[in-house]
Amino acid sequence: MEPHLLVPELAADGGFTLRPWRLTDLPLVREAAADDYIPLITTVPSPYTEPEGVALVERQWGRAATGTGYPFVIVDPDGRPVGNAGLWSRPEPDRASVGYWVVASGRGRGAALTALRAVADWALRDLGLTRLELHVEPWNTASVRTAERAGFRRERLVRDGVRTRSGYRDVFLYARPADAAPGASANAP
Numbered sequence: 001m002e003p004h005l006l007v008p009e010l011a012a013d014g015g016f017t018l019r020p021w022r023l024t025d026l027p028l029v030r031e032a033a034a035d036d037y038i039p040l041i042t043t044v045p046s047p048y049t050e051p052e053g054v055a056l057v058e059r060q061w062g063r064a065a066t067g068t069g070y071p072f073v074i075v076d077p078d079g080r081p082v083g084n085a086g087l088w089s090r091p092e093p094d095r096a097s098v099g100y101w102v103v104a105s106g107r108g109r110g111a112a113l114t115a116l117r118a119v120a121d122w123a124l125r126d127l128g129l130t131r132l133e134l135h136v137e138p139w140n141t142a143s144v145r146t147a148e149r150a151g152f153r154r155e156r157l158v159r160d161g162v163r164t165r166s167g168y169r170d171v172f173l174y175a176r177p178a179d180a181a182p183g184a185s186a187n188a189p
Contacts, residue, residue, distance in 0.1 A: 005064040007072065012118035014110055015077030018085055021060040025073055028081040029053040031103040038101050041137075041164045042084075063088075074102065074115045082106025085115040087123050087132075094130040096123060100146075112143070116150040124178045131178065135162050135171040144172070152176045 007020040032038045033048035043059060045052035060071035067089065074083035083102035090096055098119055102111045116134075123129045134152050136143045148154070152174035160168035 005067055005070055007064050007070050008122075010072070010118045010122055012074075012114040014114055016111060016114045016118075017075045018072035018115055018118055019075060020064070021057050021071055021073055023054065023057055025057060025081050026050065026053045028073065028083075028103065029056050031105065032084075032101065035104060038103070040166045041162070041169075042101060044101075069096075070119075072115070072119065074100070074106070074111050076106060076109065076111060080106070082111050083115065085112075085119050087119055090133075094128070095133070096127075096129055097133045097135075098123070099134065107142075112146045113149055116146060120150060120152075120176055124176070129178065132176045134174040134176075136174060137169055137171055147174045150176070151180045153180070 010018040030048045032044045033046045038044050039046035063069040063071050069088040071086045073081045076082045085100040088097045100112050155173045158171050158173050161171040162169050
């Protein structure tokens with residue numbers, strides 16, 4: 001990935017969209033900061049303060065400016081920000097990692113799945129990447145289902161595979177190569 005990435009607006013299924021972060025997204029950061037899980041595995045500040053919320057948004061801008069990733073806000077069909085999805089560079093120029101989170105008030109309507117599909121399809125098609133990787137904690141059955149429904153295939157368990165604020169955590173490594181059918185389950189029979 002090149003420095004000064006332009007984070008596009010992406011259309012997703014069901015009327016969802018993905019767009020760059022804005023300072024008007026501070027209510028989303030505040031809700032995410034109150035979540036029991038999101039701050040443990042992300043850079044979302046907890047407890048929330050407005051200066052820390054602004055710093056999080058500015059970090060997202062910095063990721064694009066330095067070429068380390070494409071951070072998106074997931075916006076529901078009513079125009080309300082409900083989560084984050086991102087594509088992060090890896091040492092190999094033709095590969096990237098993806099991730100996402102959705103606040104509690106936005107869950108249960110397919111936001112994570114539609115966002116993951118939109119980012120993955122765009123990255124593999126338009127950026128010409130050959131492989132995307134995703135880490136999911138084994139107990140997180142909702143994210144396991146999301147990954148599989150978005151066409152990612154579980155490859156293995158990685159012990160202490162991800163470092164978080166609360167320490168290292170075991171994760172499943174999921175991957176989606178460019179030749180996988182867009183938006184289809186790679187694990188379907």
